[in-house]
Amino acid sequence: MGKRRKNTKTDYIKIGKAITAIALMVFLFFSVFQKLGSPLNDINIEISKGSDKKTLIKEKDVRSLLKTELGYDISIAEIAQLDLYKLEKILTRDDRINRADLFVDKHNNLFIKVEQKQPIVRIDVTDGNDYYLDYKGERIPVTDVFRVPVVTGHVDKYIISFKEHKKNNLNAVLELAQKVHDDDFLSALVEQIYVNEKSEVTIVPKIGRDKILLGQIEDLDEKIYKLKVYYEKGIKNIGIDKFDELDLQYKGQVLERDTDT
Structure with missing residues (x-):
């Protein structure tokens, strides 16, 4: 009898853990889904400069390149619409750009770091x-x-x-x-x-x-x-x-x- 009660208690613990795990997964799913459907909060474009402080490419040029690819201004994009890897490739195809890195932080801010050629x-x-x-x-x-x-x-x-x-x-x-x-x-x-x-x-x-x-x-x-x-x-x-x-x-x-x- 005691053994049966012990098994029942163990089963309840397992069920409780399973329910908690499922609830956590559902929460994470909806959190990610909600984030992907969120608009960008802000866009920060940083362009590296040489020792003479001159730039081959300006912020407006970066925005224009991305707008040509997306078909709309990136400032109105939702996070789910952004293929960051693809956008990096688009930017580095420009003859003035050596490297581009894009990422979105937890506050939905898009950071675009551009390393221009020298x-x-x-x-x-x-x-x-x-x-x-x-x-x-x-x-x-x-x-x-x-x-x-x-x-x-x-x-x-x-x-x-x-x-x-x-x-x-x-x-x-x-x-x-x-x-x-x-x-x-x-x-x-x-x-x-x-x-x-x-x-x-x-x-x-x-x-x-x-x-x-x-x-x-x-x-x-x-x-x-x-x-x-x-x-x-x-x-x-x-x-x-x-x-x-x-x-x-x-x-x-x-x-x-x-x-x-």
Whole structure:
């Protein structure tokens, strides 16, 4: 008899736990359902900026991209209507955006964090359709003026896969632009990069001589080293404007020329 009562008590406990679990599941279901059917409370858009504090893309551009995808302004969307992963992909398809992260907090606030691409060089195109390259070599449309070196001359046409084609001289341009971006001395020195018909590269400095001849981009580190040594030691003796041209094309040599003589 005592054993039977004990079993009955155990059964009641199990039933009670089951009812509690079901009630909790129902509560959670309706809570989630209610949240999904709720409108957004607020939208916070944060766009990363480079050291110059300029932006390639503005908040209104982000809203416009999302509106084009959704068919309506995102501010009137319900949470259930938002496929955040898909919207992230939509934003990162834009040439100006490197990464996008979207999430909704417990107060129904939508946060959109956008990491914009950072231009390191501007390509001057004869038809006027100039563009920037970022550090990875991805094309960025010109929407604002960034203080970066400008490339002129005979630059090969940009294609997405240009890095797979060694003969495309954009590879040389990108390699030099990366060196300039990473080096404080070069960043302060280089104003313009000129590429001739043979894909030989010439640097136009911001101050001083007219040009610095690098030639083909091979042995770039050695040429940069020679340039730094020359500026650190040679200028102390002869001054920055003594010669119009500095030629670094030849191994182990730095040639100086005065084009007026």
